[in-house]
Every structure is written in structure tokens, then in C-alpha cells.
Amino acid sequence: MIRVTNLRKQFVTKHGALAAVRGVAFEVKEGEIFMLLGPSGCGKTTTLRCIAGLEAPDEGEIWIGEQLVFADRGQKIVPVYKRGVGMVFQSYAIWPHLTVFENVAYPLVYGIFKAPKSEVRERVAKTLRLVGMERLEDRPAPLLSGGQQQRVALARALVYEPKVLLLDEPLSNLDAKLRAEMRVELRALMKRLNITAVYVTHDQEEALVLSDRIAVMHGGEIKQIGSPRDIYVRPENDVVAGFIGTANLLPASISTVPGNAREGLVSTPIGALVCSLPPSAAVGQAVTIMFRPEDVLVSVSGIGQSRNTFAGIVEQAVFVGSRFQCVISVNGLKIECELPKSQVVESGQNVAVEIPCHAIHLLP
Amino acid sequence: MPSVIPFVRRRARIATADALPLAFSWLVLAVVIFLLAFVLYMTFVPSLPTEPGFTLRHWSNVASSRLLTKVVPNTVIVGFGTICIAAFFALPLAWLLNRTTLPLRTTFTTMIGIVPVIPGFILAMGWIMLLDERIGLINNVAANLLGLSSLPLGVKDTPWGMAWVLGLVLTPPIFFLVAGPLCRIDPSLEEVAGVIGMKQLTTLRRVTLPLVWPGILGGLIYTFMTAVSIFEIPALLGAASGKVPVLASEIFYSVRPGGPLTATFAYGAAGVYGTLLAVPSLVGLYFYLRVLERTERYQVITGKGYRPRETDLGPLNWIGIGFVISYLVLAVALPLLVLLWASLMPVLQLPSREALSKLSFINYDSLLEGLGGIAVIWNTVVLVLCVSLLVSFFSFMVSWVVVRTRIRSRKLIDMLVMVPHAIPSLAFAFALAMLGILASRWLAWLPLSGTIGIIVIAHIINRMPYGTRVMNSALGQVHHELEEIAQVCGTKTPTVMRRIILPLVKPSVVYLAVWTAMLSFQEVTMALFLSGPQNHVLAVSIWELWESGSLGTAAAGAVAMVATMSALMFAILSVARGPTAGLVGRGVAEPPVAEEP
Numbered sequence: 001m002i003r004v005t006n007l008r009k010q011f012v013t014k015h016g017a018l019a020a021v022r023g024v025a026f027e028v029k030e031g032e033i034f035m036l037l038g039p040s041g042c043g044k045t046t047t048l049r050c051i052a053g054l055e056a057p058d059e060g061e062i063w064i065g066e067q068l069v070f071a072d073r074g075q076k077i078v079p080v081y082k083r084g085v086g087m088v089f090q091s092y093a094i095w096p097h098l099t100v101f102e103n104v105a106y107p108l109v110y111g112i113f114k115a116p117k118s119e120v121r122e123r124v125a126k127t128l129r130l131v132g133m134e135r136l137e138d139r140p141a142p143l144l145s146g147g148q149q150q151r152v153a154l155a156r157a158l159v160y161e162p163k164v165l166l167l168d169e170p171l172s173n174l175d176a177k178l179r180a181e182m183r184v185e186l187r188a189l190m191k192r193l194n195i196t197a198v199y200v201t202h203d204q205e206e207a208l209v210l211s212d213r214i215a216v217m218h219g220g221e222i223k224q225i226g227s228p229r230d231i232y233v234r235p236e237n238d239v240v241a242g243f244i245g246t247a248n249l250l251p252a253s254i255s256t257v258p259g260n261a262r263e264g265l266v267s268t269p270i271g272a273l274v275c276s277l278p279p280s281a282a283v284g285q286a287v288t289i290m291f292r293p294e295d296v297l298v299s300v301s302g303i304g305q306s307r308n309t310f311a312g313i314v315e316q317a318v319f320v321g322s323r324f325q326c327v328i329s330v331n332g333l334k335i336e337c338e339l340p341k342s343q344v345v346e347s348g349q350n351v352a353v354e355i356p357c358h359a360i361h362l363l364p
Numbered sequence: 365m366p367s368v369i370p371f372v373r374r375r376a377r378i379a380t381a382d383a384l385p386l387a388f389s390w391l392v393l394a395v396v397i398f399l400l401a402f403v404l405y406m407t408f409v410p411s412l413p414t415e416p417g418f419t420l421r422h423w424s425n426v427a428s429s430r431l432l433t434k435v436v437p438n439t440v441i442v443g444f445g446t447i448c449i450a451a452f453f454a455l456p457l458a459w460l461l462n463r464t465t466l467p468l469r470t471t472f473t474t475m476i477g478i479v480p481v482i483p484g485f486i487l488a489m490g491w492i493m494l495l496d497e498r499i500g501l502i503n504n505v506a507a508n509l510l511g512l513s514s515l516p517l518g519v520k521d522t523p524w525g526m527a528w529v530l531g532l533v534l535t536p537p538i539f540f541l542v543a544g545p546l547c548r549i550d551p552s553l554e555e556v557a558g559v560i561g562m563k564q565l566t567t568l569r570r571v572t573l574p575l576v577w578p579g580i581l582g583g584l585i586y587t588f589m590t591a592v593s594i595f596e597i598p599a600l601l602g603a604a605s606g607k608v609p610v611l612a613s614e615i616f617y618s619v620r621p622g623g624p625l626t627a628t629f630a631y632g633a634a635g636v637y638g639t640l641l642a643v644p645s646l647v648g649l650y651f652y653l654r655v656l657e658r659t660e661r662y663q664v665i666t667g668k669g670y671r672p673r674e675t676d677l678g679p680l681n682w683i684g685i686g687f688v689i690s691y692l693v694l695a696v697a698l699p700l701l702v703l704l705w706a707s708l709m710p711v712l713q714l715p716s717r718e719a720l721s722k723l724s725f726i727n728y729d730s731l732l733e734g735l736g737g738i739a740v741i742w743n744t745v746v747l748v749l750c751v752s753l754l755v756s757f758f759s760f761m762v763s764w765v766v767v768r769t770r771i772r773s774r775k776l777i778d779m780l781v782m783v784p785h786a787i788p789s790l791a792f793a794f795a796l797a798m799l800g801i802l803a804s805r806w807l808a809w810l811p812l813s814g815t816i817g818i819i820v821i822a823h824i825i826n827r828m829p830y831g832t833r834v835m836n837s838a839l840g841q842v843h844h845e846l847e848e849i850a851q852v853c854g855t856k857t858p859t860v861m862r863r864i865i866l867p868l869v870k871p872s873v874v875y876l877a878v879w880t881a882m883l884s885f886q887e888v889t890m891a892l893f894l895s896g897p898q899n900h901v902l903a904v905s906i907w908e909l910w911e912s913g914s915l916g917t918a919a920a921g922a923v924a925m926v927a928t929m930s931a932l933m934f935a936i937l938s939v940a941r942g943p944t945a946g947l948v949g950r951g952v953a954e955p956p957v958a959e960e961p
Contacts, residue, residue, distance in 0.1 A: 052848075052852055053851075053852075054848050054851075054852075079851075079856075080848070080851040080852055081851050081852070081853075081854050081855055081856055082854075083852075084854070085852060086852070087848075087849060087852040089845045089848075089849060090845075091843060091845050093843065093845040093846050093848070093849040095846060095850075095864055095868075096868070097867045097868055106850070106853055106855075106863070107853035107854050107855075110854075110855045110859050110863060111853060111854035111855035111856070111859060112854040112855075113853070113854040153849075156849075156853065157852075160853070160854065166852075
């Protein structure tokens with residue numbers, strides 16, 4: 001439904017050229033919710049604006065549906081108003097001089113999505129029902145709350161039934177509770193309408209909950225594309241591992257590669273670890289190992305005979321309600337881990353830390 | 365000019381969406397550039413460009429004895445005298461109304477803001493009636509008291525008299541130029557002075573003044589530029605009779621002979637004088653921009669929220685209020701009152717019981733006829749409406765390009781549109797007049813010379829710098845996503861402008877239209893320069909009535925004009941309540957141009 005290849009865009013500022021997007025490529029299938037996730041300044045919003053036509057890329061091709069909307073360094077460029085996408089901005093961009101009805105009806109009254117007069121009222125009402133705003137039609141826009149503005153912005157983007165919906169951090173201005181509700185509601189709505197969506201966010205939880213696939217961006221490049229579970233469980237590099245969830249990252253080198261067994265030995269600053277190795281592994285190769293805090297096992301009963309177990313001292317233990325978040329010092333290195341709330345630990349306590357073999361991932 | 369735009373070679377990729385506003389912007393700028401080039405060109409042709417050949421004669425004639433011994437010295441005296449008078453009033457006013465606890469400060473500030481709406485030549489007329497050696501009321505009173513036949517102190521036929529009236533007229537620009545930085549001085553800077561034990565007066569002298577002097581200097585340079593390029597006030601006060609010629613009057617009478625000075629056309633000479641006026645103005649503008657840069661470097665303005673420290677004058681409040689009121693009396697009340705009095709008298713005389721018995725409306729009865737009939741009223745209405753609408757329209761388009769697009773030439777456009785602010789309006793009027801003459805010879809079908817249209821063009825050029833400042837700040841406040849989402853929703857730029865942006869900036873547009881109409885209504889230099897038998901407007905008619913000696917009728921016209929303006933202003937303000945009225949209030953109190961050159 002959407003195809004982007006080798007997208008490049010740089011901005012010329014007073015201090016020289018700044019490459020915002022450097023060779024981004026991805027494809028979004030029909031009905032898929034595709035997430036561009038990354039820290040601020042990673043080029044995700046610029047990528048989205050290029051798809052919408054609000055920025056002209058320097059290079060690359062963009063297809064929306066069967067239509068080539070940008071190609072060949074701007075030789076072929078379809079203007080914004082002809083691209084037929086729906087869009088929701090972070091600021092909502094609700095026109096303050098119009099009422100809710102007038103805001104949502106605008107695309108149907110002027111421009112290329114113009115509908116017969118008789119249909120406008122009905123279609124606007126239908127869309128407002130869809131987002132749960134049917135009673136507020138005549139309210140002036142400045143009198144809406146943040147959540148209501150967000151719904152109106154969504155209704156305005158959906159009213160002309162675009163095939164593609166572009167969302168630029170639509171939930172980031174809402175308070176935490178409302179945001180959590182809206183995530184679920186938004187996903188259900190988009191799935192019900194079978195709409196193809198590109199969604200930009202810096203909130204990893206939002207990305208995990210809402211999307212079918214995630215592209216993690218960093219420094220203008222896509223670092224990994226995959227399903228939420230793939231991205232979380234099998235990050236391909238340290239940038240992705242570090243950005244999604246909390247990760248313990250240790251520099252390591254491979255010390256033993258067994259003949260036919262898949263488990264080998266790596267040496268790390270906290271000691272030797274047993275873990276599964278890819279077929280390409282070679283002795284002496286430098287790697288980074290990653291494991292999630294929730295996979296670390298902590299016991300107070302002393303070091304047993306289990307593998308990958310080390311002695312450590314609890315440096316910090318924070319109770320966050322559902323669990324304890326701890327920092328444990330092992331051989332002078334800080335390891336983050338999570339403990340069930342039933343397992344009470346105190347700082348200064350001596351503990352045994354086990355990093356299960358299956359929880360360890362090797363990153364290049 | 366402040367900085368040169370580095371030209372980056374890159375394929376122009378102007379989206380079709382921007383083509384419309386860009387086309388309108390370059391239309392205006394092309395006229396500006398063309399007219400300036402034309403002024404220079406005129407200095408090298410013998411007479412009209414219809415005649416062949418080039419000459420440097422006009423430039424070599426500059427060294428003529430008359431110019432060097434009379435015109436330039438007079439112009440310099442007028443310029444510096446104006447600065448002295450204006451600074452004498454503006455600097456204390458700025459301090460009193462911004463940094464003290466004087467009562468009624470807001471009202472006074474708004475009143476000073478309204479002064480520029482009152483036509484300068486009307487104030488000059490008032491002052492002539494007050495201080496003329498023969499007919500001046502004050503002179504007569506003083507002479508009676510001292511037992512003299514006449515008092516040798518007059519406002520007429522001396523550059524100092526011109527400086528006095530110009531100074532009163534140009535006090536508001538300096539006031540607002542200084543008020544800006546004065547309001548924004550970080551009080552902690554002054555508090556430090558308090559801590560180390562300086563007295564208040566010492567603080568003012570040693571800390572406050574050095575901090576605002578860039579603003580003061582900028583204001584003074586700007587005032588000098590403006591003062592030497594105003595024609596009508598010096599003309600009334602002695603330049604027209606040829607006794608005190610200044611550069612502005614030289615230009616005028618070179619192109620419009622008929623005064624006692626020149627009986628022949630001297631287009632080339634006028635071009636040279638125009639260039640002579642424009643060059644110091646550009647130099648002044650350059651220094652002014654430098655000063656502005658330094659103001660930023662001084663970091664007087666900090667973003668933190670604070671109130672400037674205000675001095676409580678205590679019992680001295682009365683002196684402060686007295687000073688403010690005396691300025692308003694001298695600049696507005698006294699000249700207007702004497703005009704009102706003169707308009708009710710068959711012959712100007714001192715108020716007395718005998719005079720009161722002669723009060724009559726006879727001057728008003730013949731007013732319409734004297735002004736030139738209904739045609740003049742019609743011309744004025746057409747002029748004011750066209751200028752107001754077109755300035756708003758073109759300012760919107762230019763500001764759209766500057767603020768809302770990323771076209772590479774937008775900074776250049778923004779700078780070029782400011783040029784008419786530095787070039788004397790007379791230079792533009794001169795170029796337009798020449799074009800009008802040429803057009804009537806070569807393109808007879810083009811109605812330019814002697815039409816109301818040529819005055820409209822002159823006024824538009826003159827008001828564009830101010831208009832774009834207002835629109836720049838208005839459009840800058842509209843978030844770009846409001847416009848972008850409208851494009852995503854399937855509408856093109858013209859629709860987005862009409863349905864989204866224009867309604868959002870409506871208060872600013874209305875304010876700009878009203879203010880432009882006011883200033884176009886009272887403008888006389890260009891309108892007079894470009895006037896022919898068919899295109900007289902109200903201000904020109906009053907001026908000519910005065911010149912022809914019909915003082916009473918002229919005074920009646922002036923009173924009618926000021927009354928019309930006040931009535932219109934209050935009517936518009938009460939109709940357009942809410943944000944527009946607030947904006948007009950604020951805009952009058954602090955014109956945007958005062959902030960930027």
C-alpha cells in the first residue's frame with residue numbers, strides 16, 4: 001500500500017547541511033499499522049511528512065497505493081492536496097475559528113474530496129459517531145479539551161475515507177491514563193476500518209501496543225523492522241535493544257566455540273557466560289551480549305551449582321508497585337533486574353544472580 | 365543591509381502552491397526596484413528620456429553655489445533641529461510613561477500613538493496662525509504686552525521654525541523606539557546599581573541611559589531621515605516662497621515649476637536631489653540596523669517574566685503630568701484649537717468679546733465648493749479604499765512568501781520590501797511622476813499621469829514596509845500545521861488562504877486596513893507631487909486653499925478632516941469590537957515599525 005525506497009532528506013541550516021533522513025526504505029501492507037519509532041530528531045517525523053508531501057525529499061521514491069507520488073529527485077512530485085491521505089498532527093491542528101462540525105466538514109466542502117451537499121451532514125455525523133463526538137457538533141473548537149480535540153482531528157482525517165492514515169505522535173499531548181485508553185481504542189478503530197496507517201511515536205509502549213510492525217529509527221536510518229515481539233525479544237543491534245524496554249548490554253568476546261553443540265562460552269567483564277551462538281561465531285570475535293532485567297533470576301540463598309551464576313551486592317532496590325526494580329553490582333558492573341514483589345530485597349544485601357542461558361542474545 | 369543572503373546553487377523547486385503569492389510579491393518588488401533604478405537613470409539624461417543623449421551635467425551642477433550655500437545648510441539645520449526638539453520631548457516622555465508610576469499612563473501612551481494620524485501640514489498651519497510674525501496670535505498677544513508693533517520671533521521663513529513643527533510631529537516615532545528597550549531592561553541590572561549604593565538619578569545616568577542609548581541613537585537617525593524628506597511642512601513654513609529652500613522642496617519645484625524659484629522643468633536635477641536624500645537615508649538605515657544588532661548583543665531583553673522597576677515620583681507626579689500634557693497641548697491641542705477658531709472667524713483675530721460676536725459658519729458654507737466639489741470627496745474615498753485594500757492584500761501575499769514558505773528568495777524579498785521605508789517618499793513620487801509623463805507620450809491609453817491611480821501606486825509602495833511588518837507577525841503566530849492539515853485535506857493554497865489563514869489573522873488585517881486608510885487619508889507629499897487637475901484629494905485641496913491665501917476655508921477644511929478621521933476611527937473601533945479593537949489600541953500605542961526599521 002505504501003512503499004518508500006532510499007528516502008533521503010537534508011535540511012540546510014545556518015550551521016550547514018543536516019541530514020535528517022538517510023536512505024530509509026520500507027513497505028506497508030494494506031490494513032497494516034506501521035510504526036516509526038525512535039528518539040526525537042531521528043528523522044521519523046520528516047519521513048512521515050515526506051509521505052504526506054509536506055516535505056520534498058532530496059532522493060528516493062514514494063508510492064501510495066498504485067500511484068507514484070514522488071520520484072527522481074523531484075522530477076515527479078504529486079502535491080499534498082492530491083495525495084489523498086488522512087493525517088493527524090501532534091498539535092491536532094484544529095482550526096480555532098470553526099466549530100467541531102465545520103472542522104470535520106471542511107474536506108467535504110472544499111477541495112478534491114468535495115461531496116454533494118446533501119451527503120455532508122450525514123457523513124460528518126457518522127464520522128463523529130465513530131470517534132464518540134456526536135453530541136459536540138456545534139461546539140467551537142477552542143472550547144474542546146485535549147482528548148476531544150484529538151478525536152476531532154481523527155474524525156477530520158477519516159471523514160473523506162482515505163486509504164492511508166498518517167499519524168504524527170497523536171497521543172503524546174494527552175495525560176497518561178487517557179493515552180493508555182486511547183491506544184487500545186485507536187487500534188480497534190483502525191482495524192475495524194481496515195485502514196493502512198503509518199504512525200510516528202517516540203513512546204515504545206505505544207508502539208508495542210498499537211502496531212502490527214515497527215521500524216526503529218535512529219540518526220536518520222532504520223535500525224530494524226519487525227513485529228513488536230521480534231523487536232523486543234530479538235533486537236538486531238544495541239541501538240534497538242537499548243531503545244525498546246530496558247536492556248543490560250555487556251561487551252564480550254567469544255572464547256569457546258564447540259564442535260557441534262550450539263552452546264558456547266563468551267567472556268564478559270562479569271565472568272564467563274554460557275549461551276547459544278550463531279553458526280558464524282568464531283573464537284575471539286567481539287560481540288555485545290544483551291539480556292532483559294525481567295529475565296534475571298536473583299536468589300538470596302547463596303551461589304549454587306547452576307550455570308551463569310554470579311555473586312552480587314544489591315545497590316538499589318525501588319518498589320514500583322507490581323515489582324522491585326533493582327540495580328545489582330556484579331564484579332563492579334551494574335546489572336539491572338526486576339524481582340517479583342514477594343521477594344523482598346534491601347540494598348547492601350548479598351545475592352546470587354543468574355542469567356539464564358536462553359535469555360542471552362548476542363548482538364554484533 | 366544587515367547580511368547578505370548566501371546564494372546556494374540549487375535547482376529552483378518552487379511548488380506550484382507558492383506560485384500565486386510569489387507572483388504578487390515580485391510584482392510589488394519589481395515596481396519598487398524599477399522606480400529606484402529609474403530615479404538614478406533620470407540623473408543621466410538631459411531632460412526627459414524621450415530626448416537622446418546622456419549627460420553628467422546634473423551631477424556637476426550639484427556643486428552649484430546655491431545648493432551648497434543655502435539648500436544643504438538649511439536641510440542640515442532642519443534635520444538636526446528636528447532631532448533636538450523631538451528628543452527634548454520624546455526622551456522624558458518615554459521615561460515618564462514607561463518607568464514611573466504616573467497616573468493615566470496608558471491613556472497618554474495611546475494619545476501619543478494617535479498623533480501621527482493628524483496631518484503634519486495641518487499642525488503646521490496651526491502653528492503659523494499661532495506664531496506668524498504678522499498674523500500669529502501668540503505674537504500679537506506678546507507684542508501687545510510688550511508694547512511693540514510686532515515680535516521678531518516667528519515660525520515662518522526660518523529653518524528653526526520648520527524644525528520646531530517637524531520635531532513636534534516626529535516625537536512619537538522616537539518615543540516608541542525608546543520605549544521598547546526602556547520597558548525591557550532587566551531590572552536586576554538596575555537593582556545591582558541600587559545595591560552598590562547609587563542614587564536614583566545616578567542610576568538613570570550611569571546605568572539606564574547607557575543601556576538604552578542604542579535605541580535612542582537609532583530613533584534619532586530615523587528621525588533625521590524622515591525630517592529631511594518631508595516636503596509639506598517646510599513648504600508651508602517658507603520653502604515654497606523660496607526664502608528657506610531645503611532638498612525636499614528643491615525636488616518638488618524642479619518637477620513642478622510654478623513656485624517663485626524655478627520656472628522651468630529640471631527633471632535631472634530632481635533626480636540628483638532625490639539621490640542625495642536617499643543616500644544619507646540608506647546610510648542612516650545601515651547604522652540603525654547596526655545599532656539594532658548591538659541592542660541584541662547587549663542582552664537588555666531577557667526572556668524571564670518580570671516587571672520593569674517603576675519609580676514613584678511622589679509629589680513630583682504633577683511635574684511629570686504637566687510635561688506630558690504640555691507636549692500634547694503643543695503638538696495637538698493648540699494648533700487644532702487655533703484652526704477651529706480660525707475656521708469660525710471671517711478674518712483671523714485674537715479672541716475677544718468683539719471677535720466672539722463675529723463667530724460664523726461662513727467658511728464652512730463655502731467649504732465644499734472651495735475644496736473642489738464632490739469630485740474631491742469621491743477621489744479621496746477611492747484613494748483611501750484602494751490603498752487600504754491593496755496594501756492589505758499585497759502585504760498578506762508578501763508575508764505569506766516570507767513567513768509561510770521556504771522559498772530561497774524569501775529573505776531577499778523581506779529586505780527589499782523594507783526599502784521604501786528608507787527611501788524618501790518624494791523619490792518614489794518623482795519616479796512615478798516621470799513615468800506618468802512618459803506614459804502619456806508613449807502609451808496614451810495607459811491612464812497614469814494625473815489620475816488617482818498614480819497616487820494609489822505611490823501610497824501602496826510607501827505603506828508596504830509597515831503592512832508587511834504587521835502581517836509578518838500575524839502570520840508568524842499561526843501554527844504551520846493549521847495550514848498543512850488543510851492541504852492534506854485536499855484543498856489548494858488559495859482555498860487554504862481564504863478559508864483558514866485569512867479568518868485566523870482577520871483582526872490584524874482589519875487593523876492594518878484601518879491604519880493604512882488613516883495614513884493614506886492624511887498623506888499630502890506624494891498626493892500633491894502627483895496631483896493634476898483631475899485627481900485632487902482632500903488633503904491636497906486643503907493645502908492648495910492655504911497656499912492660495914484662503915486661510916479661513918483651509919482651516920475649516922482642516923477641522924473637517926480631523927473631525928472625519930476621529931469619527932471614522934471611533935466608528936470602526938466600536939463596530940469591530942473585541943480582538944481588532946484591542947489590536948488597534950495596541951498597534952496605535954506601539955507601532956510595529958517602531959521596533960524594526
